[in-house]
Amino acid sequence: MGLALAPFAAQAAESDPWEGVNRAVFRFNDTVDAWTLKPIAKGYQYITPQFLQDGVHNMFSNAGDVTNLANNLLQAKPAAAGKDVARLIFNTTFGLAGFFDVGTKMGLQRSDEDFGQTLGYWGVPSGPYVMLPLLGPSTVRDALAKYPDTYTYPYRYIDHVPTRNTIFGIGLVDTRASLLPAEKLISGDKYTFLRNAYLQNREFKVKDGQVEDDF
Known part of the structure; x- marks a missing residue:
């Protein structure tokens, strides 16, 4: 496996011309996470029932799924967009605002799309790898694409600032808590591992899993 992944690792390293700066930002992010988000996420998991x-x-x-729907439409994928609409309808109604994922149980698998993937789908190159302060791994293309996606975030349209910030904070903790199990998979140099995993995952998503096996 290690030999098989060697060509991709070399390609990933070539995609990281700003490694010195990226590593400095990574250390900053890792320190902030270790002292804030990670302890909060662990506490959340400890006191909150699994259900x-x-x-x-x-x-x-x-x-x-609103973001998925918008980007599937922009990628001219009507079938996937149709599933997104069905999931939104069934989960929002029968699933009680999405608390229960009835869509998946009905065989409607969730998409995972964003504007960075949409740009990649239409041939926009990813550009160099960048480590964003607080936001983590990205590329130039994906970093620029983050802002357009915010227009599909429901909390953006909540006028009551305390409510909007609370929902945003809960979402942040939920996301961080969901990543805790994945930390056990990290091996070797953490920066390199996360960079390679991010780039490989993005290539897989942009190409909808149709990645050529060169190994």
Whole structure:
């Protein structure tokens, strides 16, 4: 496996011309995370019943289907967009605002699309790898694409600032908590591992899993 992944690792390294700066930002992010988000996420998992964690996660996933729908439409994928619409309808109604993921149980698998993937789908190159302060791994293309996606986030349209900030904060904690199990998979140099995993995952998503096996 290690030999098989060597060509991709070399390609990933070539995609990281700003490694010195990226590593400095990574250390900053890692320190902030270790002292804030990670302890909060662990505490959240410890005091919150599993069914409630699942329900909260499902609700944010349901809201995220709006982003999936918008980008599937922009990528001219009517079938996938149709599933997104069906999921939104069934989960929002029968799933009680998305607390229960009835769509998946009905065989409607969730998409995972964003504007960065949409740009990649239409041939926009990813550009160099960048580590964004607080936001983590990205590329030039994906970093620029983050802002347009915010227009599909429901909390953006909540006028009551305390409510909007609370929902945003809960979503942040939910996302961080969902990543805790994945930390056990990290091996070797953490920066390199996360960079390679991010770039490989993005290539897989942009090409809808149709990645050529060169190994």
